[in-house]
Amino acid sequence: MSESSGRFKPGDRVRVRAEDRPGHIRTPFYIRGKSGWVERVYGEFLNPESLAYGRDGLPKRPLYLVGFRQAEVWEKYETAPKDKLYIDIYEHWLEPA
Amino acid sequence: MSVDPSAKQNETTQEHGHPHPKHELSYHAKRIYAIRELLLEKGVVTREDIQAQIDYQEARSPANGARLVARAWVDPKFKARLLADPKAACAEMGIDATSLNEFVVLENSEKVRHMVVCTLCSCYPRPILGRPPDWYKSFNYRARAVNDPRGVMREFGQELGADIEVRVHDSTADIRYLVLPLRPPGTEGMSGEELAKLVTRDSMIGVVDALPALPGSRKNA
Amino acid sequence: MPRGHHDIGGTTRDAGPIDRTEHQLEDWEILADAVNQALGARGIKRTDELRRAREEMDSELYRSLSYYERWGASMENILIEKKILTREEVDRKVAEFEKKWGEP
Numbered sequence: 001m002s003e004s005s006g007r008f009k010p011g012d013r014v015r016v017r018a019e020d021r022p023g024h025i026r027t028p029f030y031i032r033g034k035s036g037w038v039e040r041v042y043g044e045f046l047n048p049e050s051l052a053y054g055r056d057g058l059p060k061r062p063l064y065l066v067g068f069r070q071a072e073v074w075e076k077y078e079t080a081p082k083d084k085l086y087i088d089i090y091e092h093w094l095e096p097a
Numbered sequence: 098m099s100v101d102p103s104a105k106q107n108e109t110t111q112e113h114g115h116p117h118p119k120h121e122l123s124y125h126a127k128r129i130y131a132i133r134e135l136l137l138e139k140g141v142v143t144r145e146d147i148q149a150q151i152d153y154q155e156a157r158s159p160a161n162g163a164r165l166v167a168r169a170w171v172d173p174k175f176k177a178r179l180l181a182d183p184k185a186a187c188a189e190m191g192i193d194a195t196s197l198n199e200f201v202v203l204e205n206s207e208k209v210r211h212m213v214v215c216t217l218c219s220c221y222p223r224p225i226l227g228r229p230p231d232w233y234k235s236f237n238y239r240a241r242a243v244n245d246p247r248g249v250m251r252e253f254g255q256e257l258g259a260d261i262e263v264r265v266h267d268s269t270a271d272i273r274y275l276v277l278p279l280r281p282p283g284t285e286g287m288s289g290e291e292l293a294k295l296v297t298r299d300s301m302i303g304v305v306d307a308l309p310a311l312p313g314s315r316k317n318a
Numbered sequence: 319m320p321r322g323h324h325d326i327g328g329t330t331r332d333a334g335p336i337d338r339t340e341h342q343l344e345d346w347e348i349l350a351d352a353v354n355q356a357l358g359a360r361g362i363k364r365t366d367e368l369r370r371a372r373e374e375m376d377s378e379l380y381r382s383l384s385y386y387e388r389w390g391a392s393m394e395n396i397l398i399e400k401k402i403l404t405r406e407e408v409d410r411k412v413a414e415f416e417k418k419w420g421e422p
Binding site: 122123125126127128129130131132133134135136139141142146147148149150151153154214216217218219228230231232234235236237238239240241242243244245249252253267 | 324325326327328329331332333334335336337338339340341343344346347348349350351352353355356357359360362369372381383385386387390391393394397402403407408411412415416
């Protein structure tokens with residue numbers, strides 16, 4: 001996997017766009033608007049949100065492994081302060097935090 | 098799995114002699130047979146295409162993943178390769194992972210446990226582990242794995258202390274994840290083959306640890 | 319926009335215990351799986367499209383169908399969308415099978 005592309009690098013703080021739009025979306029509802037950090041850069045992939053409609057998936061989108069602290073994602077999370085949640089998120093769903 | 102039922106049916110000229118398992122088929126199940134037949138008639142796919150997919154999937158099972166894990170436990174250099182380039186490590190073990198877009202192995206430790214879910218769908222490393230179990234595809238697992246992973250683990254019989262970090266991976270994209278469970282204590286001296294028996298499917302999804310060493314198999318403990 | 323019926327991470331509706339019963343796949347389920355993969359191997363559809371079709375299904379239907387029933391329904395819709403087959407053709411073929419298999 002090529003790790004050169006993309007505007008974010010590991011350690012960058014990012015916020016998931018709170019955007020709410022129709023169509024095939026790979027960013028789960030529960031994580032929109034939440035902040036975390038880039039754990040890993042996976043490289044560029046065809047955009048599934050375009051492929052889902054029979055289109056070509058271009059341009060490719062950088063994909064990141066984004067980490068979140070569970071306590072910051074859920075209002076009620078059991079007392080385990082180290083627990084984390086990791087989600088694969090495409091760049092167009094992220095903004096600098 | 099038996100071969101494609103209609104293939105049998107055609108070999109026996111008429112419907113005579115073909116088994117009648119279809120009596121209790123649901124509306125949607127019948128439509129699968131209809132779609133298959135139409136696709137064959139139209140030449141969109143062939144019987145061989147379909148049979149090849151059945152054979153491919155039947156050849157996949159958690160035993161593949163267990164071999165990877167057991168080897169990683171006994172061979173630190175292999176473990177390093179498995180973590181750095183999982184697809185190449187699979188090829189080395191004769192496991193075909195080429196159909197995976199990206200494959201990532203998550204290593205558990207005394208202090209960290211990983212657990213994998215796909216909340217939006219039911220994505221799963223099928224080329225390595227075969228088809229996912231029903232519970233993995235259930236709405237309850239998909240809903241709870243992300244905000245109640247410890248509760249899920251408890252249901253699977255595992256209680257983790259708060260000092261252990263639980264990392265849930267929601268696999269929303271093209272990356273497929275396999276958990277490399279912790280090697281159970283007391284397994285020193287066990288062979289790779291014996292160790293592989295301790296590596297359950299569920300431990301590679303991450304809802305539980307690998308099985309404890311069987312009392313009889315402890316060698317140098 | 320309400321959240322999609324498939325987008326259930328963290329929802330309270332599904333917060334109950336996990337049913338860990340496993341069932342042996344039936345032939346039609348194995349067939350649904352294999353036909354789907356064969357279409358993919360031929361480049362006729364992508365999983366992304368089937369996922370979208372499942373997301374566009376009626377929500378009550380999505381909840382009530384079994385896993386491979388959802389696969390079948392989404393596969394049918396995508397094949398119709400791509401004009402590879404029609405709903406009527408599938409209906410006719412089902413009727414033909416029912417007659418042949420001795421059903422009403």
